[in-house]
Amino acid sequence: MLERLSDRVKKEFREWTEHMVGDERSRRLQALARTENEYGVDPFGFNLDYSLAAMAPFVWLYRHYHRVETFGIENLPPGRVLLISNHSGQLPMDGAMIGVALLLEASPPRAIRSMVEKWVPSLPFVSTFMARVGQIVGTPENCRRLLESEEAILVFPEGTRGISKLWPQRYQLQEFGLGFMRLALETNTPIVPVAVVGAEEQAPALVDIKPLAKMLGFPAFPLTVTGLPLPLPTKYRIYFGEPMRFSGRADDEDNELDKKVRTVKSAIQSMLNQGLKERRGVFW
Amino acid sequence: MRPAVVVTGISGNLGRTLAKLLHKHERIIGIDRRPFVGRPKDIEMHQLDLRKRKAEEVFRKNDIRAVIHMGIMHDPRMSEEEHHSFNVVGTTRLLEYCARYRVPKVVVLSSANVYGPSPDNSNFLTEDAPLMAASRFSGVRDLIEVDMLAHGFFWRHPHIQTVILRPVHIVGPTIKNAPSTYLRLRHPWIMAGFDPMVQLIHVEDAARAMMEAALRPEPRGVYNVVGPGEVPLSSIHRELGHAAIPVPHPVARPLLGLLFKYRLANFPPPELDHIQFLCNVDGSRWLQDVDWKPRYSMRETIRSVVGD
Numbered sequence: 001m002l003e004r005l006s007d008r009v010k011k012e013f014r015e016w017t018e019h020m021v022g023d024e025r026s027r028r029l030q031a032l033a034r035t036e037n038e039y040g041v042d043p044f045g046f047n048l049d050y051s052l053a054a055m056a057p058f059v060w061l062y063r064h065y066h067r068v069e070t071f072g073i074e075n076l077p078p079g080r081v082l083l084i085s086n087h088s089g090q091l092p093m094d095g096a097m098i099g100v101a102l103l104l105e106a107s108p109p110r111a112i113r114s115m116v117e118k119w120v121p122s123l124p125f126v127s128t129f130m131a132r133v134g135q136i137v138g139t140p141e142n143c144r145r146l147l148e149s150e151e152a153i154l155v156f157p158e159g160t161r162g163i164s165k166l167w168p169q170r171y172q173l174q175e176f177g178l179g180f181m182r183l184a185l186e187t188n189t190p191i192v193p194v195a196v197v198g199a200e201e202q203a204p205a206l207v208d209i210k211p212l213a214k215m216l217g218f219p220a221f222p223l224t225v226t227g228l229p230l231p232l233p234t235k236y237r238i239y240f241g242e243p244m245r246f247s248g249r250a251d252d253e254d255n256e257l258d259k260k261v262r263t264v265k266s267a268i269q270s271m272l273n274q275g276l277k278e279r280r281g282v283f284w
Numbered sequence: 285m286r287p288a289v290v291v292t293g294i295s296g297n298l299g300r301t302l303a304k305l306l307h308k309h310e311r312i313i314g315i316d317r318r319p320f321v322g323r324p325k326d327i328e329m330h331q332l333d334l335r336k337r338k339a340e341e342v343f344r345k346n347d348i349r350a351v352i353h354m355g356i357m358h359d360p361r362m363s364e365e366e367h368h369s370f371n372v373v374g375t376t377r378l379l380e381y382c383a384r385y386r387v388p389k390v391v392v393l394s395s396a397n398v399y400g401p402s403p404d405n406s407n408f409l410t411e412d413a414p415l416m417a418a419s420r421f422s423g424v425r426d427l428i429e430v431d432m433l434a435h436g437f438f439w440r441h442p443h444i445q446t447v448i449l450r451p452v453h454i455v456g457p458t459i460k461n462a463p464s465t466y467l468r469l470r471h472p473w474i475m476a477g478f479d480p481m482v483q484l485i486h487v488e489d490a491a492r493a494m495m496e497a498a499l500r501p502e503p504r505g506v507y508n509v510v511g512p513g514e515v516p517l518s519s520i521h522r523e524l525g526h527a528a529i530p531v532p533h534p535v536a537r538p539l540l541g542l543l544f545k546y547r548l549a550n551f552p553p554p555e556l557d558h559i560q561f562l563c564n565v566d567g568s569r570w571l572q573d574v575d576w577k578p579r580y581s582m583r584e585t586i587r588s589v590v591g592d
Contacts, residue, residue: 003522038582039519044407045481121403121561124477124533131481141406 013053020059021104029103032111044113044146045131051111054133055100062100065233066093066198070101072240076110077190079150081243082180083112084264085194086173086272087162090203090222093231094196098154099133101238113146114154117219140183147187154194155180157261164208164220170200171272176265178257186250190243193264195271198236201282234282239271286311287347289498290387292334292378293355294327295320297459298393302352302491303327310499313342316355334374343385350389350498351382356430358461360423360544360552371426372433379437382444389445391497392434396452396483396508398427401563407481408566411450411506421554438505447497451509452565456487457591462555467589472521473540475560476530479518483564485511486580486588496576503573510567512582517559523586533560 018026029052035042040049062068087094095114102110115138121127136142138155146153156162157176165174184191205222213221224230244267246260289306293299294314300322306312307324314320314329323329332338334355355378356371375392382390399409400417415432418425431448438446453463463484466472485493493509521528531539536556543549557563570576580588 037513037515039515039523041481041514041516041519043481043514045514045516118404121405124475126477127403128477128479131479136407137404139404139406141408141410145406145408 010053013056016056017052028109044136046134047132050132058096058100066236068097068236070105070238073105075240075242076106077243080147080189081152082184082189082191083154083194084191086268087156087158089199094199097236110152112152112154143183147189160219164222167204173265173269176261178261181257181261182250185248190245192243193241193267195239195268197275198234202231202234235284237275239275241267287349288313290348290351292353298487301487302494305491306495334378340381343381348387351387352391352494352498353378354393368426372429375430375433391447394431394448394450396450396565398431401557401561403561405562408564410566445504447503448506449497449509451490452483452485454487454490455484455589457588459487464589472526472528473531474528475533478560479516480562481514482517483510483514484585486585489578489580496574507570508565508567509570511578512585514564520586
């Protein structure tokens with residue numbers, strides 16, 4: 001019974017998505033069925049049918065709540081690519097919005113994979129949801145495997161340092177991990193810097209209750225003005241920069257890699273600054 | 285007389301399946317403590333324990349071209365001491381005989397379970413991934429030890445072709461291992477909110493892989509062996525028409541612990557990791573080195589547990 005109910009909900013949501021994105025886009029999205037087997041999943045657990053249903057509320061948020069505007073999405077090269085973005089907002093809405101942007105605005109549509117935190121697979125429901133919409137645990141092996149099969153991967157090198165940052169740190173990029181640069185060099189993958197403007201104000205957090213986070217096994221426990229980290233209807237602007245190509249040894253010293261990482265970081269920071277200058281306010 | 289292939293653990297389900305495939309081409313000598321029910325006449329059978337001196341006589345008296353070792357048991361009800369002794373001492377003795385009597389080829393059956401399911405796992409583990417299973421489930425410690433014994437043997441005896449196969453969950457109509465038994469439950473538990481991708485292999489495909497490993501000259505070292513692919517656990521239950529019962533994971537472990545203790549369930553609680561987290565492997569090395577493909581489709585493999 002539960003199964004039939006969930007099948008019905010899935011169908012309704014799918015139709016909602018199709019209604020919002022229109023016939024032509026729906027047809028192009030169908031082409032993303034990739035390497036699905038007879039049970040409708042690819043080897044990583046991605047399921048197009050599920051994803052089209054699950055994306056409905058996010059398409060609505062994209063269009064009507066955060067009213068996302070994208071700039072430079074045509075910079076996205078075909079084939080393997082690493083999208084490197086700033087991360088903020090307590091809930092990974094920035095990731096979802098970049099994902100929807102690539103499905104709705106990119107040509108051809110790309111189903112992005114993002115590298116999720118290692119604690120996600122230990123969460124009920126969230127783990128299943130993430131797997132079905134194509135998001136996987138951020139291990140270097142997973143990333144390498146996906147890049148070698150020419151996928152687009154979203155990485156937030158700030159990780160939890162970014163998403164759980166507090167109000168005074170907004171639009172200040174936190175320390176970047178070096179892992180993505182190693183993988184880019186190893187697999188000869190172009191990097192597209194991405195700046196998300198708007199997410200940093202969606203859930204202003206004042207304090208991070210670290211002992212509580214530790215107790216619950218969360219990476220952070222931010223206390224926001226609303227109490228919950230619910231996103232406010234801030235307007236999103238997503239900037240996609242020109243692809244950057246790096247050469248060098250993947251097993252180089254950390255400070256050599258750090259130099260390359262810093263060029264990516266400054267590309268993102270300058271797009272952030274530009275975006276902040278261009279916008280009229282947080283909500284419009 | 286023709287050189288023989290020695291098969292340990294021949295009386296089990298996988299052993300019998302392998303024997304029936306192999307005896308038409310090769311002279312087989314079977315070793316097992318259990319009797320071989322329905323043994324083809326041309327198979328020579330020795331009903332004995334590998335740890336006993338008499339097992340060595342089989343090696344002394346015969347010209348042996350290959351040994352296939354699958355006399356490894358996994359029974360959560362057995363005393364840990366006996367379990368460990370049978371698996372580890374048995375394997376040690378067998379490998380000693382192989383070295384002493386210059387057997388050119390040794391195939392050891394391990395399992396993809398040695399990596400262990402965990403939330404930190406990559407989606408596809410390669411053969412060089414650490415064997416972490418025992419960190420969460422001490423009951424599989426000796427299976428890892430067997431794998432490592434074989435691995436050590438591989439490095440110490442470069443003139444012997446040693447192959448260690450780590451197949452994914454083996455299922456089949458008469459298989460009685462934990463995954464097959466679980467998939468035969470009419471109302472299996474699932475961990476509420478978890479639906480990991482699972483890999484299964486049909487017992488005949490697994491037996492053919494063992495056979496190829498023994499007869500072909502190419503394979504050497506450790507191989508993951510994957511069946512027709514991976515599928516969400518929920519799709520398997522749906523395919524089999526099961527009404528699964530979602531149990532919240534914090535409750536499931538203590539509850540199953542009680543049921544196991546009072547013999548109302550035959551799964552020790554750490555087995556729950558397999559229906560909660562990923563333990564999938566990358567089988568591409570095997571496919572590259574050996575001309576082998578699973579013959580059973582995903583659907584056929586799943587349905588085989590109920591004898592279809």
